[in-house]
Amino acid sequence: MPIILLGRRRQAGAAPFEFSSRIRLTPRRTAFVFRSYVRPPENVPFAFGSLIRLRTARMAVRFTSYAGLRPGSSGGSPGLPPGTPVNVIPGAIPKRWELSCPLGRAVRSSYQHDGETETVTLTLKTDARPGETLKVFASLGDAPAIARHLTVDRRQYEITRSRTEGTTTVIRAYNAAAERARTFALPELVEWVRSPRLDYPGDYVTQPGLLPASPPPLPPLRRVGVSDLVRRGCAAAGVPFSLIGPDPFAGETWQEKRREYSTGGRTPADLFGDTYGALGYRLIVRGDALYGVPPGESLTGEGDAFTRCEIESLTERGEGAQVPGRIRLSAAERTVLGPVVPRDPDSDPEEAEEGEQTEEDKRRSWKETTPTENGFTVSTGYVWNGLLRQEQQVEIGRVEVTEGVPPDQIDRYGLSGGYRAVPIYAHNEDGSQGALTSYSVTRTFDRVLISDTKTTYSYHPDCPEALVRQQTTKRGFGYTLSTQARMVGVSGTLFSASLPGGDLVENQTEIITQAWYEEGDLAGYLKSRRTAGKRLVSVEQARAEDEPDQRGPLQSREYVTQTLGEVYRKIGPVWHRHYGTTGGATVPLYDLDSQEAVRLTVRTGALQTGSEVMRNEPPRVEWPKRGQTPEEGEGADTDPDGRLRNEISLPQHAAWRVEGGGTGTAEQTFGMLETPTKLPWFAALIAHANGPRVVQEAQLSVPRGLLPGALISSPVSGVVESLSISTDGPKGTASLTAAQVTAPPLTDLPWAAENDRERGFVVSVSGAQVMVNVPYLAGSNVAYHPRLATLLRGFSEPEVGGVVEIATNNAGRSVIAGG
Structure with missing residues (x-):
């Protein structure tokens, strides 16, 4: 068995060392003893010894081993009986993992960053009273340290005093921008919700030619940009927000009485989730700023590379069960008003x-x-x-x-x-x-x-x-x-x-x-x-x-x-x-x-x-x-x-088949879209976010400052999704997860009719015959086709301007099936 002795290098010309050992086996009836120690001469400044006792059922054995280090003679002839030679290999003290702050080095620590949250837990060998913020460093030996500025959570701490370990303090710190994005309750930022106008009739719309000319003109319905509202929500929480790449909601608005929205009591993360998050965008915090990253994209342009010596282990897995088979998206319903009742x-x-x-x-x-x-x-x-x-x-x-x-x-x-x-x-x-x-x-x-x-x-x-x-x-x-x-x-x-x-x-x-x-x-x-x-x-x-x-x-x-x-x-x-x-x-x-x-x-x-x-x-x-x-x-x-003005809501939707997808359906409604023109773009983003993934989890031998959103290359490839560093004494580990997502191709699908009913406005009633105008969308315009339906016995006579449902009976005739 090799014996490694740590010591300092001697000066040049020092005498070499020799290692000698002697083993004696003495049968006894009482015990089996193994004794090992170093017997140094007066000029060797260290020694060691050990004693092991073993008992067997058949015999007792005493085993003794002596080992000594002796300096050799300068003339080449041994001053003592020759023993086993020792090869001296110069070395160094092993590198220590450290995660520290201005209060001292942490005895134990855990750092986590998953994109939306960033936290660290430190166990310090002191009775610490931290201030508002901490600058946390992670390092290994003389390698450059990773520095993060975090805010101390004064509500959570633990101080332990013991005879053996003294006083230790456990504190938690977090990224303040990420915390505000998730927890800050926003005021009402939508003007018409905060201050509603009282001069609108309940049936007021902006379609020209539908209102009679007698009422006085009313002010236009108010609007607010979808993207602008997200940025204003983040600004109200004191966190700047930036979007990576083109804005999919550019030009889209929430509108008073038609496409409603409210921010009261919501958080900036909620506003992001209702809009960009629904398209598969990731919300990533970096320092004191928030970023919206599209599916498959990164915050950095070029990928950092690793050396194989930096990777202790690498696990790769493919994920495809989340890929949907169909995508069905809907825009806001198109409201069509009938004549004045x-x-x-x-x-x-x-x-x-x-x-x-x-x-x-x-x-x-x-x-x-x-x-x-x-x-x-x-x-x-x-x-x-x-x-x-x-x-x-x-x-x-x-x-x-x-x-x-x-x-x-x-x-x-x-x-x-x-x-x-x-x-x-x-x-x-x-x-x-x-x-x-x-x-x-x-x-x-x-x-x-x-x-x-x-x-x-x-x-x-x-x-x-x-x-x-x-x-x-x-x-x-x-x-x-x-x-x-x-x-x-x-x-x-x-x-x-x-x-x-x-x-x-x-x-x-x-x-x-x-x-x-x-x-x-x-x-x-x-x-x-x-x-x-x-x-x-x-x-x-x-x-x-x-x-x-x-x-x-x-x-x-x-x-x-x-x-x-x-x-x-x-x-x-x-x-x-x-x-x-x-x-x-x-x-x-x-x-x-x-x-x-x-x-x-x-x-x-x-x-x-x-x-x-x-x-x-x-x-x-x-x-x-x-x-x-x-x-x-x-x-x-x-x-x-x-x-009174009855109305009919016409759906605006589209569907696609995901090539290579499973049996599930991804379905979303984007109530802020006035027209369905952007639905194909939205479908491509959702397909990319849910596409096949190759996930790599790497255990690193050194801490690296590769935060979520960073692009990395060989041998670990993709966009970083999470980073964690933990230490326990001088030992530590760093784990990094990266993913590559492939966008699957899409094929248009017809939207299956939910039923065979049609809804329209009553134009005239003559006995049991009802003339109905059924609206439909012809591109971006509303058109009508007339239908003559029969009023069945048991249904009350509809009023002109009212809404009725038309169905086809077994004989192929159009009948009134409901109101």
């Missing part, structure tokens, strides 16, 4: 536009956000001229959907985001686990629209206290494993947004109109009330019996409209209430042969009529006497939904 004859006449709120009105109005178990609810109330004019409640949150999936279909849900699969096994008779039967697949929809309820109020121009019209609309959205979320516009006086929503499964409208006695002794009493409601009673789904990923979206099928009319009359001293309910009601339809209910149908006509003597008086307000006019500003009411 005539006002309800029982409602109040057209009135002047609203003026500005007073300070008292602003104090009485409210906009509150209430956290819920899975999200939050936004509640608003708009007060003008001392009266409540609009209420709105929007529920936003997380929705989880769970369905069973056969084992042979589970690969369709492993690659798309938001899915979790739990295997379900059968149980044998002995209680042991049996064969795999199915998977319980759960899909999570984050921050989606659950419901939207809005109520508007209008008052009599001569009596501001008399409510003459109240309209409530409520929409509810459902979600399944196959639901494809789309951007849904939510519009209100104090809250407007464009939010991802699922399938429309609840659509209710209720309009209450009231008339009041205006003259005589009964002035101020409620004269009549008419409540008209329309609600969705059934939905349908294409291929509902197929596997979840093959099913179509939920679609509205049948609506029921009911009207309750009430009239209040005073006969003598007694008030009488006369009422009548008309409209449709769902009734089951039975098969004559099987006598089983097969479906629901709608019955129309008078449902209930009658009268009753009232125990109490009807509602009453203080009606102004004849000749008395309201004070200035009173009665200048407007109905936000007075000039």
Whole structure:
């Protein structure tokens, strides 16, 4: 066995050393002893010794070994009996790994940089009280050190005092720019969300020629650039932001009431993730700045090279399971408005536009956000001229959907985001686990629209206290494993947004109109009330019996409209209430042969009529006497939904096949895109970000300052994704991960129709024949083709300007299938 002795080099001409050893084996009955030591002469300044005792069952042995170092004679003849010669090889003290700061060298340390975060944990041999910042150095021997400026986290530390190790302090430091990007809560930077205008009708759009010429001109809808908003968000957090390469969102804008966005309570990283992150860009922190790096690109132009001596080990693996088979992208829906719908004859006449709120009105109005178990609810109330004019409640949150999936279909849900699969096994008779039967697949929809309820109020121009019209609309959205979320516009006086929503499964409208006695002794009493409601009673789904990923979206099928009319009359001293309910009601339809209910149908006509003597008086307000006019500003009411304009949203989307991809689908909606012209560019970026990867993980023998985003070459090639350095005493390791991503080619795919329905605006109604104009996109323009459809029995007659759905029956005829 070789023996290595560390010592200093002697001066020139010093006598050589010789090594001699002697072994003695003495059988004993008691023990087996191995003794080894160096017996130096008086001029050799070191020695060593060891003792080993072994016992065996058969015999005891004593083993002794003596070794000595003796100087040789200058004449070449040994001064002592010759022994084993020693070859002296000059050496040096091994290099030590160090990770240190101005407070001292770390006993143990760990440094991590994964692109978006940069942290270090130091264990110092002192009772340290660090300041706000630290400059951390990583080095090996005399090699150049890596220096990083980090901020001390004063909330996290640990001080340990012991008899054996003394006092040690554990501190954590982080990159302040990266921390602000992830945690800084932004104020509201979108102007119209922060300061909404109150002079917009609820149906105002910028399409020329659609609004009547009578209303006064309104200011243009406000916009803000998508890229500009990201930079402003980073600047508000005190972090500069730069984009590498051309800007894919150049010229794209968020728009008031059409392509909504909000920054309140979000972080700069959220703004980046909603835009560039959705295209596969990486957010990388370098020092005190942030950079957006496209897929496959780097922050440096030329790659650094390694020598093979710097690499302790190198692991290479190929990753291709993440490559999707299809890419489906959508731009913002194109909103097409129909003709102006005539006002309800029982409602109040057209009135002047609203003026500005007073300070008292602003104090009485409210906009509150209430956290819920899975999200939050936004509640608003708009007060003008001392009266409540609009209420709105929007529920936003997380929705989880769970369905069973056969084992042979589970690969369709492993690659798309938001899915979790739990295997379900059968149980044998002995209680042991049996064969795999199915998977319980759960899909999570984050921050989606659950419901939207809005109520508007209008008052009599001569009596501001008399409510003459109240309209409530409520929409509810459902979600399944196959639901494809789309951007849904939510519009209100104090809250407007464009939010991802699922399938429309609840659509209710209720309009209450009231008339009041205006003259005589009964002035101020409620004269009549008419409540008209329309609600969705059934939905349908294409291929509902197929596997979840093959099913179509939920679609509205049948609506029921009911009207309750009430009239209040005073006969003598007694008030009488006369009422009548008309409209449709769902009734089951039975098969004559099987006598089983097969479906629901709608019955129309008078449902209930009658009268009753009232125990109490009807509602009453203080009606102004004849000749008395309201004070200035009173009665200048407007109905936000007075000039109703129905709308149809036309999807703008495209699909591609990824060559060599798997079975999954990458799907994204870019609600800021007004047109779909940039979707092919976006698809190429997403395909590149999810393309085949070659990942290399290298263990280095020296620390290298190759941070994420750097380009490196042979023998480790690609763009650095992460760097870590850890030390424990004089030992240390440095790990580096780099990846090369290949962009797969794309082939255009037709967008499969979700159903055979068409939606259009009613032009005219003649008996059971309805003329409908169906809009469609011809390039960037909206065109129409007329369709003549038949109104089936059970459906109420649509109004001119309303929206209907047209389907083709088994006989090939176009029929009205819904509203």
